Amino acid sequence: MDPFTHLLSGALVARATAPARPSASALPLRLRLFAGGAAAVFPDIDLALRLVDTLTYLNWHQGPTHAPLLLPAWAALLAWLCARASGGRHRWTAFYGPACLGIAIHIVGDLITAYGLMLYAPLSTERVALNLAFVIDPWISAILLAGLVLSLRHSCGGRTVVLALLLCAAYLGLLLGQQQRALAIGEAFASARGMQAPAVHALPQPLSPAHWMLVVEDAGQLHVAHVRVGADAAEVLSAAAAAEPAEAGPLAAVLGPLVRLRHAYRPAPQADWQTRGVAGTDRDQADFARAAWAQPVAADLRRFARFPVLDAVEPGPPACAWFVDLRFALPTLPPSFRYAVCRDEWGGEGRGGGDGREGDGDARWTLQRARGAFWID
Structure with missing residues (x-):
């Protein structure tokens, strides 16, 4: 996920687990939110590998800093740094819980995308990806932002945060359902062409939960299509025609690429399958x-x-x-x-x-x- 969404998710889980009646040694809420948000951004510190070269970064991004087995060590390091930054007013143990939660929610956020993270590092470099959400998903970001803001403005903040997390879970359930429908389209394509043992993948795409890229691997070839799950063909065609800008202008220059991207995804019967x-x-x-x-x-x-x-x-x-x-x-x-x-x-x-x-x-x-x-x- 993008850094802003990671930041929101870390702050939200830190808020959700804040004690209703904090003890004298507990972190103030603002420090707890800071620790959770900072920890949720921390795993992407592997961006520093770009200083070596881009391919080194790409091959090790979402690697050891995203590994659950190493999470306790990373959280301890962050907690110690936060304690030092507080000038000794709070022990590192006070920061450890929010740091663990922030890193954990970052791992979950990246796991649902298509990049693939080294879930078993340092024991293995095998990558795991659930392929549920595009790397930038405005719906997830909006739910997290609304939940965090409302939790800080109202006395029933804890329940608001729980509601936001439940909404995120429900949205992921929606994405899972859309993914299964997309996979069914790919499997139908493979079956219609008599493929013996194809591997069918559905990768999330931007702008809508209905947008998916289908990749069918067979005999060393990739059969690719961009589909809009659940769309009616006539509806898509009429919307595409209506969306054509009447004349060039600043707004058309900004929205034109997004409009063209949105209408590149077609209903299954009109999918443009290409072999690559x-x-x-x-x-x-x-x-x-x-x-x-x-x-x-x-x-x-x-x-x-x-x-x-x-x-x-x-x-x-x-x-x-x-x-x-x-x-x-x-x-x-x-x-x-x-x-x-x-x-x-x-x-x-x-x-x-x-x-x-x-x-x-x-x-x-x-x-x-x-x-x-x-x-x-």
């Missing part, structure tokens, strides 16, 4: 793309990408094969974390046109990165 993979669909480019993807320079990219696909091939020179991970590719918008594996020949013939295998001359492979639609890359 790391080799692409052009036979003339396939050998080069496969060779580029297999290069040692792309090892960290291969480790990071869960659903890698070829985005484009540039003949060069240098010749480049551009790859993206479908988890970070939204329809109508430039994808995030877009990387190219490029070959710069030093005397080989057919500059930029070979397949990258032995006999192409002295070829040097390099990795390049392009900016996407958001600040994260």
Whole structure:
């Protein structure tokens, strides 16, 4: 989830567990909220790995700082830092409970997204993702914000917080139901095409709980569609036509990309299924793309990408094969974390046109990165 939502969730659980009649040694409410909110943001301190390089960060983000087994140690460190910051007015043990809660709710918040966190670190680097919510979900943020604000303004704050948490749980239940409906669409697609053992995935998308990206893995290929679960085809088409801006202007410039993104998701009967993979669909480019993807320079990219696909091939020179991970590719918008594996020949013939295998001359492979639609890359 985004940092603001993490902050709200940490403060909210700290407020929910505040004692009704605090003892003399208990933290004041404002310090308790601060400790919970700070702890809920803390796991993303692994952002510092961006100073090394982006792929190092991508491969270790949501790693050890997000591991339940290490939670007690991280909470103790935060509690000690908070105690030092308080000038010794409060013992570290007073901060420990809110710190534990803040880190725990951060782990839950990231677990429901599609990125995947190292739930069993440091014992394993295996990643787990529930694929329920997009990384920015305004409904979750709004519920948390309303619950926190109302809990601080009214005497029945504890019950308000509990209600907000119950609403979040109900909303996650709604997302789970939508996910199952999306998976059923993908399974129906695989069955209609006689796929023997497909793996069907439904990834949450922005702007609506009805928006999902379906990925069906079969025989080394990815079959991809962007669907709007529960939408009526006529309703979507009429809404898309009505949403076209009458004329260009500042508002259209801001809302236009969002409108186009919203209407890229179609009802199941009108879903635009595309077949993609790391080799692409052009036979003339396939050998080069496969060779580029297999290069040692792309090892960290291969480790990071869960659903890698070829985005484009540039003949060069240098010749480049551009790859993206479908988890970070939204329809109508430039994808995030877009990387190219490029070959710069030093005397080989057919500059930029070979397949990258032995006999192409002295070829040097390099990795390049392009900016996407958001600040994260």
